[in-house]
Amino acid sequence: MHTADLSELDRAIAVTGRGDGEYAAALGAGWLIGDALNGGYLLAVIGNAVRASLADAGQPDPFVVSAHFLSAGRPGPATVRARLVRSGGRHSTVAASLVQQEETRAEVERITVLATYGDLARNVPDVRTTALPPELPPVEECLPSSASDEELRRMVPFMDRLDLRLEPESAGWAVGEPSRRGVLQGWLRLADGRPLDPLALLLVVDAMPPTTFDLGLQGWAPTLELTAHVRADPAPGWARVRCESRNFADGYFEEDCEVWDSTGRLVAQSRQLALAPRPA
Amino acid sequence: MHTADLSELDRAIAVTGRGDGEYAAALGAGWLIGDALNGGYLLAVIGNAVRASLADAGQPDPFVVSAHFLSAGRPGPATVRARLVRSGGRHSTVAASLVQQEETRAEVERITVLATYGDLARNVPDVRTTALPPELPPVEECLPSSASDEELRRMVPFMDRLDLRLEPESAGWAVGEPSRRGVLQGWLRLADGRPLDPLALLLVVDAMPPTTFDLGLQGWAPTLELTAHVRADPAPGWARVRCESRNFADGYFEEDCEVWDSTGRLVAQSRQLALAPRPA
Numbered sequence: 001m002h003t004a005d006l007s008e009l010d011r012a013i014a015v016t017g018r019g020d021g022e023y024a025a026a027l028g029a030g031w032l033i034g035d036a037l038n039g040g041y042l043l044a045v046i047g048n049a050v051r052a053s054l055a056d057a058g059q060p061d062p063f064v065v066s067a068h069f070l071s072a073g074r075p076g077p078a079t080v081r082a083r084l085v086r087s088g089g090r091h092s093t094v095a096a097s098l099v100q101q102e103e104t105r106a107e108v109e110r111i112t113v114l115a116t117y118g119d120l121a122r123n124v125p126d127v128r129t130t131a132l133p134p135e136l137p138p139v140e141e142c143l144p145s146s147a148s149d150e151e152l153r154r155m156v157p158f159m160d161r162l163d164l165r166l167e168p169e170s171a172g173w174a175v176g177e178p179s180r181r182g183v184l185q186g187w188l189r190l191a192d193g194r195p196l197d198p199l200a201l202l203l204v205v206d207a208m209p210p211t212t213f214d215l216g217l218q219g220w221a222p223t224l225e226l227t228a229h230v231r232a233d234p235a236p237g238w239a240r241v242r243c244e245s246r247n248f249a250d251g252y253f254e255e256d257c258e259v260w261d262s263t264g265r266l267v268a269q270s271r272q273l274a275l276a277p278r279p280a
Numbered sequence: 281m282h283t284a285d286l287s288e289l290d291r292a293i294a295v296t297g298r299g300d301g302e303y304a305a306a307l308g309a310g311w312l313i314g315d316a317l318n319g320g321y322l323l324a325v326i327g328n329a330v331r332a333s334l335a336d337a338g339q340p341d342p343f344v345v346s347a348h349f350l351s352a353g354r355p356g357p358a359t360v361r362a363r364l365v366r367s368g369g370r371h372s373t374v375a376a377s378l379v380q381q382e383e384t385r386a387e388v389e390r391i392t393v394l395a396t397y398g399d400l401a402r403n404v405p406d407v408r409t410t411a412l413p414p415e416l417p418p419v420e421e422c423l424p425s426s427a428s429d430e431e432l433r434r435m436v437p438f439m440d441r442l443d444l445r446l447e448p449e450s451a452g453w454a455v456g457e458p459s460r461r462g463v464l465q466g467w468l469r470l471a472d473g474r475p476l477d478p479l480a481l482l483l484v485v486d487a488m489p490p491t492t493f494d495l496g497l498q499g500w501a502p503t504l505e506l507t508a509h510v511r512a513d514p515a516p517g518w519a520r521v522r523c524e525s526r527n528f529a530d531g532y533f534e535e536d537c538e539v540w541d542s543t544g545r546l547v548a549q550s551r552q553l554a555l556a557p558r559p560a
Contacts, residue, residue: 063504066507068396112375114346123531123532125530126530224343224396225344225394227551231527249407250403250512254549273509
């Protein structure tokens with residue numbers, strides 16, 4: 001397949017092996033939020049390198065990825081270093097870091113992760129208990145992110161990578177009327193129509209605006225750590241995403257996200273610990 | 281302070297620096313569940329080594345620890361290797377692994393973690409939103425784990441390290457009547473009266489029986505990964521612990537635990553991804 005045939009996500013997370021567990025990537029400016037690349041995008045790049053490092057194991061899918069965020073990623077060249085920690089029967093665990101060179105040529109780590117991979121296709125279907133997906137108005141009654149004003153979209157090119165439709169109550173912050181539930185939820189798919197898959201879910205779990213917007217707090221809320229569980233390969237179509245923060249205290253908050261596929265199956269869960277936005 | 285003055289937890293998680301980020305520990309048989317050491321105990325040992333490795337940074341407290349479980353820990357000598365990944369203003373991130381020698385003298389990794397530490401005492405008190413602690417009957421109406429039969433307690437010496445009082449509904453599984461809510465909750469303190477602190481919370485978030493017991497599934501449910509957030513230094517006294525599984529599918533389940541201190545403050549949150557127990 002030629003690169004030109006790939007979706008924009010596939011092109012943006014492509015990695016080239018250099019041997020010894022080292023992979024080269026080119027981080028795209030289209031995934032910027034202000035001057036920092038979206039964390040979920042960086043996670044998908046690392047996830048793709050980890051997948052490549054496990055090509056011989058037949059374990060292509062992230063089952064659980066824990067990421068500690070160290071510094072903001074920038075567009076341009078990056079290197080992912082992956083080291084196999086344990087290779088088991090059903091799962092393999094890899095430690096990986098994404099690094100970039102700063103202008104001074106010094107190498108700086110952006111994210112460091114521990115990732116346990118397996119093969120989702122080998123799981124035996126058997127849903128015993130399940131939470132319920134969020135109830136949302138129909139897609140056409142939700143608010144497309146593409147309706148945001150042009151200045152915002154210029155500052156946040158990342159918004160144009162997704163087709164996100166927030167339910168009206170979750171979009172009140174945009175007009176100064178946050179619901180103050182600490183909840184943001186809506187429909188989501190990739191803007192270019194590429195179906196979601198396990199790697200794309202690593203992006204999706206960190207793709208929503210911060211829940212602090214819904215608490216009436218504008219501003220950047222840096223992630224300290226994010227762990228994602230991928231529970232199933234998503235069916236094609238619109239996914240439902242719900243993010244909630246229940247405990248905002250002493251300058252920190254947790255953000256729990258769930259991703260449900262078009263069949264109503266929970267396909268991913270994540271939790272992050274983030275720093276409260278500082279007053280501008 | 282003499283070792284004899286320390287609580288049993290402090291003695292059991294003690295580490296001795298060997299230089300170059302290497303720490304020696306002696307894992308205690310009192311923390312066994314069957315023939316494997318409790319994962320939370322191992323996490324507290326690693327947490328103590330990470331604290332020692334950051335002694336000069338003035339950042340003694342785990343803020344978020346992500347642990348991938350590789351093999352079962354055994355009583356006896358162990359080594360923790362800690363490597364500073366990033367040292368920042370408010371937080372430092374350390375990668376650490378706990379290893380043991382097998383009978384063949386080969387070194388085997390038990391747990392590998394990424395840990396971001398800071399100083400909880402420097403956080404400015406400011407609780408903006410908070411979930412509510414679980415409603416529990418008074419301690420004296422709950423069921424002490426010390427009332428379990430002697431054979432069980434011989435197989436699970438770990439039970440005697442804790443004073444755990446499950447609410448009656450959460451203890452139904454012990455008499456063949458699981459509530460099937462996927463919830464276990466109760467009061468908890470350390471058996472020897474040592475007050476909880478941030479390191480002890482790493483133990484507490486993995487101290488409850490698996491929530492699968494409450495779903496009517498007996499048996500060992502191995503943890504693949506556990507991430508803990510420590511949100512505050514707990515006040516002395518009984519803590520309330522609530523663990524819940526909402527999604528049990530295809531042989532995997534998540535388990536979310538919350539720990540609330542005696543003042544009703546959320547002090548820790550954890551989520552793990554575990555393997556469903558295999559039928560005996």
